[in-house]
Structure formats: C-alpha cells, structure tokens
Amino acid sequence: MRKLLATGVIALAALATGAVAIAAGTTEQPPQKKWHFQGPFGTYDRAAAQRGYQVYHDVCAACHSLQLVAYRNLMELGLTENQVKDLIKDIVVPDLNDDGQPIERPARPSDRFKKPFPNMAAAAAANNGKAPPDLSTIVKARANGPDYIHGLLIGYVPYDKLTPEQIKEFAVTKDDNFNKYFPGHKIAMAPPLADDKVAYTDGTKSTLDQQSSDVVEFLAWASEPHMEDRKRTGVRVILFLLALAGFMYAVKRMVWSDKH
Amino acid sequence: MASSHGTPPVFNNKVVAWIDHRLPIFSYIEKEYHTFPTPRNFNYFWNFGAIATVMLVLMIATGIVLATNYTPHVLMAFDSVERIDRDVPQGWLIRDLHMNGASFFFIAVYIHIFRGMYYGSYKAPRELLWILGVVIFLLMMATAFMGYVLPWGQMSFWGATVITNLFSAIPVVGESIVTWLWGGFAVDNPTLNRFFALHYLLPFVIVAVVALHVVALHIHGSNNPTGIDPKGPQDTVPFHPYYTMKDGFGVVVFLLVYAGFVFFAPDYMGHPDNYIPADPLVTPAHIVPEWYFLPFYAILRAIPDKLGGVLAMFGAIAVLFILPWLDTSRVRSATFRPIYKWFMMVLVVDVIVLGFCGANPPEGFWVPLSQLATLYYFFHFLILLPVLGKIERPLPLPPSIADAVLKKKAV
Numbered sequence: 251m252r253k254l255l256a257t258g259v260i261a262l263a264a265l266a267t268g269a270v271a272i273a274a275g276t277t278e279q280p281p282q283k284k285w286h287f288q289g290p291f292g293t294y295d296r297a298a299a300q301r302g303y304q305v306y307h308d309v310c311a312a313c314h315s316l317q318l319v320a321y322r323n324l325m326e327l328g329l330t331e332n333q334v335k336d337l338i339k340d341i342v343v344p345d346l347n348d349d350g351q352p353i354e355r356p357a358r359p360s361d362r363f364k365k366p367f368p369n370m371a372a373a374a375a376a377n378n379g380k381a382p383p384d385l386s387t388i389v390k391a392r393a394n395g396p397d398y399i400h401g402l403l404i405g406y407v408p409y410d411k412l413t414p415e416q417i418k419e420f421a422v423t424k425d426d427n428f429n430k431y432f433p434g435h436k437i438a439m440a441p442p443l444a445d446d447k448v449a450y451t452d453g454t455k456s457t458l459d460q461q462s463s464d465v466v467e468f469l470a471w472a473s474e475p476h477m478e479d480r481k482r483t484g485v486r487v488i489l490f491l492l493a494l495a496g497f498m499y500a501v502k503r504m505v506w507s508d509k510h
Numbered sequence: 511m512a513s514s515h516g517t518p519p520v521f522n523n524k525v526v527a528w529i530d531h532r533l534p535i536f537s538y539i540e541k542e543y544h545t546f547p548t549p550r551n552f553n554y555f556w557n558f559g560a561i562a563t564v565m566l567v568l569m570i571a572t573g574i575v576l577a578t579n580y581t582p583h584v585l586m587a588f589d590s591v592e593r594i595d596r597d598v599p600q601g602w603l604i605r606d607l608h609m610n611g612a613s614f615f616f617i618a619v620y621i622h623i624f625r626g627m628y629y630g631s632y633k634a635p636r637e638l639l640w641i642l643g644v645v646i647f648l649l650m651m652a653t654a655f656m657g658y659v660l661p662w663g664q665m666s667f668w669g670a671t672v673i674t675n676l677f678s679a680i681p682v683v684g685e686s687i688v689t690w691l692w693g694g695f696a697v698d699n700p701t702l703n704r705f706f707a708l709h710y711l712l713p714f715v716i717v718a719v720v721a722l723h724v725v726a727l728h729i730h731g732s733n734n735p736t737g738i739d740p741k742g743p744q745d746t747v748p749f750h751p752y753y754t755m756k757d758g759f760g761v762v763v764f765l766l767v768y769a770g771f772v773f774f775a776p777d778y779m780g781h782p783d784n785y786i787p788a789d790p791l792v793t794p795a796h797i798v799p800e801w802y803f804l805p806f807y808a809i810l811r812a813i814p815d816k817l818g819g820v821l822a823m824f825g826a827i828a829v830l831f832i833l834p835w836l837d838t839s840r841v842r843s844a845t846f847r848p849i850y851k852w853f854m855m856v857l858v859v860d861v862i863v864l865g866f867c868g869a870n871p872p873e874g875f876w877v878p879l880s881q882l883a884t885l886y887y888f889f890h891f892l893i894l895l896p897v898l899g900k901i902e903r904p905l906p907l908p909p910s911i912a913d914a915v916l917k918k919k920a921v
Contacts, residue, residue: 290774318592383786387592390777391785433795473785476595476602483603484773491766498759505755509550509747 280394280401280431283463287396287470290485293478294471296328297452302468303327305448305461310385313377313439315365318386319472322359326475327468334359344368380438389466389473396466398431403462405430406441519545542728547746548753549734551915555629556732556753557760558622564761565615566720570713572608573657580660582706584699587662588787606776612654613779614768616802619647627833628854630842631733637834639726644830646719651803653712656705658800663784668797670697670705676810679817696790736914737842738907745911796871804868805861811872812884822884829891836891838899846905850898853890860886 286295303324306316324334341357343364357364367373373381389395407428409417420435422428429437443461450456471477519540521527530536579598581590594601623643626632632640659670674691678684693700731740740746747753771778779801783794799807809826813819829836844851860883867880908914 318589318596323596387785391782393782395782474595480602480606480773480776484769487769487773488766491762491769495759495762495766498755498762502755502759505751509752 277433278430280397280405282397283400285396285470286467287477290481292481294327295467298464298467299327299471300329300468301448301450301452301454301460302464302466302471304450305443305465306385306468308448309442310465311363311366313366313373313382315367315373315382315384316363316386316472317365317384318362319475320360320362321357323475325359327471331359378438382439385469385472387473389470391473395473396470399469400462400466401431402429402437403443403465404458405432542749543754544748544750546728546731546749547740547743548732548749549740549745549911550747550752551734551736551911552732552753552756553735554756554760555621555625556734557757557764558618558625560757561761561764562615562618562622563720564765565611565618566713566716569608569611569615570717572604572611573710573713575604576608577706577710580706582660582703584662584702584788587660587702591661603772606772609780610768610772610776612657613800613802614764614771615650616654618764619650620802623647624858626733627857628844628851629733629735630737630837630839630844632834633837633840633842634834635730636726636733639723640834641831642719642723642726644827646716646723647830648827649712649716649719653709653716654800654802656709656712658784659702659705660709661784662702662788664786664788664792664794665781665784665797667697667788667790668794669799670701672797673799674701676816676820676823679820681817733842734911735843735845736908736911737846738911738914741910798869801865801869804866805864806868808864808868808880809884809887811868812877812880822888826887829888833891833895837895838897839895839902839904840899841904841907846907847902848905849902853894853898857887857890860890 286292286298306314321334321338324337325331329337338357338359338361341364342354343357343361345353345355347353367376367381370381389399392398407430409422409424409426409428412422412428416422416428416435420428422436426436427438427440428435443458443465445458446456447458448456448461454460474480519537521530521536526536576594579590579594579601581587591605594605596602598604626640626643655669655673659666674688674697677691678688680687689695691701692698693704734740781798781800798804806823806826810819810823813822839847839850841847844854863883864880864887867876867883870876872880908917
C-alpha cells in the first residue's frame, strides 16, 4: 500500500509540473514583487497603505468606486478618528432630508467611500460605454492579484515604443492604450500614474513604481481588511491543534498498548 | 458499566436508568458506540468516515450562522457576503471555514470512497451501505453546486447558467425543464432564491441519509484491510475507547491541514473571478466549476455531443451505484488481488488526469486526453472489473484478522 501511495504521489507531482509548464506561455508575466503582506506572518505596511490611499484619492477615485469600504475603516490603517474626520471634511454625499427631498450633506466616518458616479449607467456613459470596475475586491478578483495590478499600472507602452509586429498583431492605433500585462493588451484605461503624479508628504520619492506599489498595498488591505487578524488567529489555532494532536496520539498509544 | 455486546447495560445513575427504560438512547449509544465489536486491524483510511461526519456537522453549524447574515437577492447577495467578511464580528472566520469546509468535506469523502473501492467495502453484504453512500455523494454535489451560486460572483452566475443549461439537452421537454428550474427565462432572482432554500434544506437530507448509512453499517459491521470477516472476539476490539481515540486523533490531524488553508490560504481553492459581482452581460474567459467537480466536468466536455456529454457525466456516477455487481471478484481487499491493486491506482491517476482536463480550456491536446481518460474511466468499471474478477488469481487469504495482525507484527 505504501509503495502504491508513493507511486501515486510521484505521478501527481509529474502531472502538476507538466500542467504548470503548459499554463505558462503566451502572455508576459508581471514582475514578482516581495509584498509586505505576503507569507504566514505578513502584515500591511501602514505607511505604504496610507500613501496608497492618497494615490487612490488623488487619481483612481476620479473613476473607480470603492463602495464596500467606509471612511471609518481608515482607522485600521493607523489613522486617528480626528485624522479621518479631517480627511473627509470637504466631501459631501447625497442623502434625503426629512421631507424626502434629495440633499447633499458632509460625509461622516460611517459613510462608505463616495462613488465618483451616481450609478453604473452614468459611469458607463462617462467612460466609453464600460463602467470602471469597483476596486473593493479587485486584489482578490484577479489571479496573482498584487503582482498583476502593480504590473498593470507600470506596464503601459507608448505607441511610438511598440514594434511594428505588435501594432499589426494587436491592431493598435494611436488612440489605443497598450499594456504589456493586460490580456489582449488593449485597455480602455489611459495610463493613470506617472512619476511625480502624486505629491507625497512623507518624503518618499514619488516614482511610478512607488505609487503603483503603494496603491496595491492599499487595495490589498481594502480587499481583505481582516487579513492580519486571520493570520494571528491561525497561528494560535495551529499551535493548539498541534498540541492537541500530540496529546491525542499519546492517549491513543496508551489505549492501544495491550493490542499491539 | 462494561458489558459485552448483546446483554443490556445496567446504568447506575437513576435518571439515566429511568430515561433509558422509556427511551433507550443510552442503551443504543452503549451498544453502537461503546461495546460495538470492531475489527482490530483498521488502518488510518478508516478514519475518513468519522472525519466526513465532523465536516458535515461543521458545515451545517457555520452554514446556519452564515444564513442569518446573508441576503438572497441578486442586487444584495454579493455585498452581503462581503459584509459578512468585513463587518460581522468574526464573520470572515465563519465564511472561510464554510467555503474551505466544502473542499475539505469533499477531500474526506473522496478518500472515503477510495478506501471503499480499494478494500472492496461495497461487496456483499454491504451493497446497500455503498449505495446509500453514493446517494450522499450525489446530494453533496447538489448542495455544493447550489452553495457556490449564493455569493453571486461571476463564477456563481455562469456556473449556474452552464449547469442548469445541461437539462436543455433532454429531448422535447428540455427547454421547459430549464425554464422551470430557473423560475423564469434566465438565471435570475427566482433561481437564487430557490437555490438558497435548497442549499439550506439538502444538508438535513444528507444527515438523514448518513443516519441510514450508519444503521446499514452497524448491521454487519465495518469491513477491514484484510476484507475477511471477524471470526470471534480475538479479531475485534470494542469501538470505545479504541476507535474513538484513533478517530479522534485522525480528526485533529485532518483539522490541522484544514486550518492551514482556512487561515493561511483561504482563497487558494476558490476562483478569483468569483470576487467579481455577477454580470449577465460579461462571460468569463474560462468557466470552471470548483475543483471537486473537475473530473466530471471533463467527462461532460469530452463528448462532442451535448446530450451525450450530459449522459456520460451522469453515467460516471451511475456506474458507482451498480459497482457491487460489476465487480465479480469474491475477494474484497485489493491487498489479495495482485492485478486489481494496480488497476485501482491507475483509476486514481485517471481521475486526477480528468481533473486537470476539466481545469484547462477544451483545446489542443486536452481534448483527446480527456476523451481517452473518459474512455478509460468507463472501461475500468464496465469491462475491466467484470472480467478481472473471473481471470485474476487472488493471493491466499489469512485464516483470521488476528492471524494477519500477529503475522504483520512478526515481520
């Protein structure tokens, strides 16, 4: 039986590597970055995520909603309640007054992030017929999410840098945006970020790569705000189960000692 | 209160004795889970029945909590699942336990089924026990499929569309059946509502069939790695404490692996597209079901004809129902079947190959490979098993379980 199992495992491993070798191929893979939130003990880099919020607020928020996140959630990134209130003091959100009439009122920390467009139809109308996706779950919603989104943001190639073969193969015109890592390469979104596009206040050099990494850190947090809690709980659960398994095994041996 | 099997136990506690005289639940537990004579030679493959039971209970418990926070409406379902993740206290934990629990329930059941096949647990007198098991497997597939639809992501919606559309392959009445299943002319709110209702109902049907499965098991007792029946007390041990302890240890080890995924890779077995809200106007590039359906999905797509594919897919499960009569060998355990043993491993590899075929788009060499693997799957059950039982010369069986155990120890 053991020999059979070993054979099975080897066959499985061979198959798996074969399948991976086939899956890798056509489209270029985005660069693999080392993220602060990777690994069983990884946490969100608060400073990077706060800069990432600034990138989202200054650039992405013009078109992309983040409707599952509330302003109060920013306190999880290390902001105080007063800092959050200060951040949103100029934001007004639509609401109804006591007479049922539509009004605008100042945003509260309990409000979800304000949407750039009143509804999907308006968002689509303003963006050539396709509404920009909400970013609340975007990092979870793409395979290899963090690297892919970072790659997408730095992966634009200007028209005059394209080879004639690329222009021909993907039928690129001067009005198209070409992205190395986007499936099919032609993407509706114009290059959103560039060096010095966002004015950082903490002295970090505002390069394209830095902005892209920071906004991924922020969006990764937005996709899974409880990740640190999950990993912390996990370490405790695993340690508990390991100890329990040890005890169970010892008792099982004792119980069976007269039968072996 | 030690008592041998058959004689009614005496309870010292007066309340217990009073209740037991009127409703013999304590006698039942004593008889079926304490003194119950169980073959002494189980290996760890025999843990997976207990493990599957634990997973079923865990799925129902987490599922009820999720249902109290979930909204089955096409406009709100996706956000309500995210709300559980973000705003419900420990909601992320309950959800991660439930969605990974489905995968681990299937892992346990697939190993359990493999155990049954390898050691011939389906043979007389355990045919009905096996058939009830296949019924549980079918109910699990229905439940898991409908559960996957509830978060109303892209894979939820398109998975539901593809699978319900299979019924349109039925001649004449197919289209009407699909409309009836959907509750309309497309997968929409009525579909989501009925899937939620059924997803809540079916687990309790599973519990009922599991109860029958256990009743049938306790008539003739468990099979064992030698496949020969216990011949006397020297071949068995009481279920408690021997197997309660061994099962308990196995359950904890299984939970360790499960916890590894729940806490450190909760989305590993899911598909990223299901974090995109359902959009009936945008079809995902590759629609794939959850991993535990992939072998059957590959069989479905291997046949170029729609009705043929549907029949083959359901046929792949239907053959399991008649397995006790397809296998003509009178020897149960593969340990004593030198040829069957290897073909059983080939079948395992075949099913894994089918899984990879199901995961990849049906193009290039995946098409002939999945056709070949499908052909082999049916060859194994419909041709190999009936013939092999007639021509294979089994190894000599040990005289008794105790003999087998003691001989193994001597080696």
